[in-house]
Amino acid sequence: MNYYLCSISFRHELASLEDLMNFAQEKGFAGIELWGVHAEAISGGSDPKRIIHTLDQLQDKGLHVSMISHYVNLLATNHQLPDVIARWRRLIALAKLFRTNRIRIFAGNQPSHTASPEEWSLCAARLRMFSEIAYEAEVWTVIEFHPHTYFDTLQSVHSLLLEANHPGIRVNVDFLHVWESGCDPIDALSVIKPWIGYYHLKNVRDREQLSLFEPDNVYSPNGIRDGLVSLAEGALDYARIIRYLLKEKLNYPAALEWFGDRPFHRLESDVAWLMQLAGQPDTNVIVSH
Template sequence: MRINLCTISFRHELASFNELLDFAQRTGFSGIELWSVHAAAIARSMPLQGARAVRSMRRRGIEIAMISGYVQLLAGTDTAYAETEKEWNRLLSLARLFETDKIRIFAGNKSSKAALESDWTLGTRRLRQLAQTASEHGIRTVIETHPGTLADCLDSALRLIRDVQHPYLSINLDFLHLWEAGDPLPDAFRRLRPWTAHFHCKNIRSRGELSVFEPDNVYSPGGTREGMVPLAEGAVDYREILAHLNGDNGVPSLSLEWFGNDPFRYLSKEIAWIRSVCGDSRGKRAMP
């Protein structure tokens, strides 16, 4: 099992990329999920630092597991979609700079129930186009299971995979959001596993507090963090999830997606808890 930290967890912290690399190495993370905002800032403001960062990561045995970005998949006009293609090419350049083979995006901005058949047709066609462009660089297009998108539940995620039919299209399975959709997690894990390239792990104290993860709140420095809790303390049973991941025949890659306060302290404790649940008390990087 490869455990990664998300740089988005430090969006309101004054921490350099090298500090995050030091922290990841010290606490035993296998890699980093790099927020595209951070990746673009490094590439734009400190172009040489990107190459140095890659060399530094190699020395430490750390990798960039995935670039997490955004595109306007369902942009209505050809002109708007041309901007989407430009953004996709920028994300591909960042993935190549940081030597990762995965880019995570969302499947549009409409829920599966609200989407018209024309939205599905447009979304699947464009996903196929994006996946084809990325595949020419050996990069996977990874769709996150997330509310308000065409992949907001198990059935809709499976439909996207079936309709797009591209070997370089994969799933980032976010356990909390599938639980939010009402899907039985063991069944979702089993049925999506053949196409799942990555997992997101976060938890909530109760179903009634799920609004804490809405974008307008999460990205606001003044937003509430009430209800965000460690994996062991929330409504989603992560002991059961980790048992499935630990018993997986492959080498699962997961990210701890923490949007709450004090990310250094939280992530240190969380990776230690995962090791204890999975029977790894060595205090070393979780390697395959």
């Protein structure tokens, strides 16, 4: 299985794309999942020739950008829709610029149980429309299993996938959020298997600390970090999950998402543990406690 580091892990760090690229190669990552904010900043502040040169270097090192992870308002009003579609097309252009064929978004910004029939149908129709636009450009639309969205329970995910009914849609299975919903992640995989396209890996010390992943805490430089722990240490049993994925050959790209302090140290430790778990040779395995 190929593992990627999420550039959002460095949202409070001063790290260039070249820094992350060199780190990824040194520690055994297959590449980088690029946060849309970072992608926009790089594309807006760099000479296009420099971006191409950097991507060529990435490719020469055997690495690539696995996905652009960003946000689009699927429930925009009809008045807002032209601007949202234009923004979506810019994201597709960014994906092409960074040589990736995936864009991650969320299915709305409210819990599925609060959706009226009209809101639900609108979200499905918009998801179908946006996915078609991306599909024409050979880009997958990847929807994340995430709380406070219409993709927040296994039932809502499955229902919306069936209603949207588009071949360009894939699911980003964030195992912690699946577990947060009350569903066993392995049981969820069997239901959404035809749509799986990507994984997010992160962990927490205790279920009572899941609020640490609320956006107001995650994006604040002064947010609470105690309780964010390694993949090996947390409440979610990743050893069981990874062994299942390998056994069933569900080898989709998996990105490590770290919202705590010292991201270089944590990502190095976690990817080494994952490689050890898979039986890959690694004489310098680091598992921090």
